[in-house]
Amino acid sequence: MAQDAGRGSGAPRRKVSTLPANFSGAALTRLGEQASQRAEQVNGELAALTYGALVRQLVVDYEDPGEVNVQLERLGYNIGLRLADDFLARSGAPPCRRFVETSEVIARVAFRMYLGVSARVASVAEDGSAYSVVFEENPLADFVEMPTALRDQLWFSNLLCGAIRGALEMVQYVVSVSFVRDVLRGDAYNEIRVALREQRYERAPPDEEL
Amino acid sequence: MSTAVFYNFYLFNREGACLCYREWNRPRPGVDALQDQRNMFGLLFAMKQLCNGWAPVEEGATALAAEAPDAAWDPDARLRTARPLLRSYTTASYQLHYLETPTGLRFVLTTSVHAGDLTRVLQRIYREAYVECAARNPLYRLGTSVMSDAFRKRLDAIVRSAL
Secondary structure, three states: OHHHOOOOOOOOOOOOOOOOHHHOHHHHHHHHHHHHHHOOOOOHHHHHHHHHHHHHHHHHHHOOHHHHHHHHHHHHHHHHHHHHHHHHHHHOOOOOOOOOHHHHHHHHHHHHHHHOOOOEEEOOOOOOOEEEEEEOOOHHHOOOOOOHHHHOOOOOOHHHHHHHHHHHHHOOEEEEEEEEEOHHHOOOOEEEEEEEEEEOOOOOOOOOOO | OOOOOEEEEEEEOOOOOEEEEEEOOOOOOOOOHHHHHHHHHHHHHHHHHHHHHHOOOOOOHHHHHHHOOOOOOOOOHHHHHOOOOOOEEEOOOOEEEEEEOOOOOEEEEEEOOOOOOOHHHHHHHHHHHHHHHHHOOOOOOOOOOOOOHHHHHHHHHHHHHHO
């Protein structure tokens, strides 16, 4: 993203000036906390090991790590399509009126609710059409050590990208989502980049009486 | 509240497909179900448009509508950017209660008059019936009918407890 180049060095900064008052970080974090406490919990280790086994099998089946990334993204996408309603019904998150507002809701509420970790928003594009979700802890990758052969090709947690894409599509934002940094590759933190491609609008129902 | 009678329930998705229709008491039987559902969706769509068009200007809202890249040629752009404002309407003989989710689902309940505000009931149907019996059901295909026994039972239980 050209707009992001040169914006601060080191840890990316958050830009809040465009967000309404009820999007304060602390309030959203609290929402995520509450929602995750209300939900039925799954043992984190079980989830991590199951996910690991799935990725491993995909690597065996598809042989090409690039194809594994695609499959993981697709799996996540189908999860995201369903998760959107689950999230909206149970999180109590404030409605987003513009795309940039989805960033804080995903990072602070959804990540806390579904992954149990907190994430933050970084590198928001000037026009609000792209942002990064940054997080250090990744419960999906708890026990993972990447073999050198895959290290530079496989995005182990690509499922997350798909889930974000699917969920945003349900609220009329067509986005492209990809990993930019991954702790498994030796980066200091995980970073997922979300970019808006198209905003859909509702159409009047077709007139069938004509 | 205690005297309210629930007539029927519709669930539409964004495309206007009726995912669920449930009838408890309908004082006017005998209409073509498909046509009835289509009319209902059309009515709600038009009302939503009118409600949003008539709403007092809120800070941010019009700016957003103008901001929408294709607002100039897309008359519906405003619908996308404005919050759904329609919640219910009352006639002399019945009341209609409406909940629209950001994912485009429309929950509709019709009752006798004086039923009060049923937003909470509609939210419970969303959370406890739709999400638990449809969205979380891996064998449910999104956008298809949700008339499973489990869904129907939940729906009936929620409505009964609201009486």
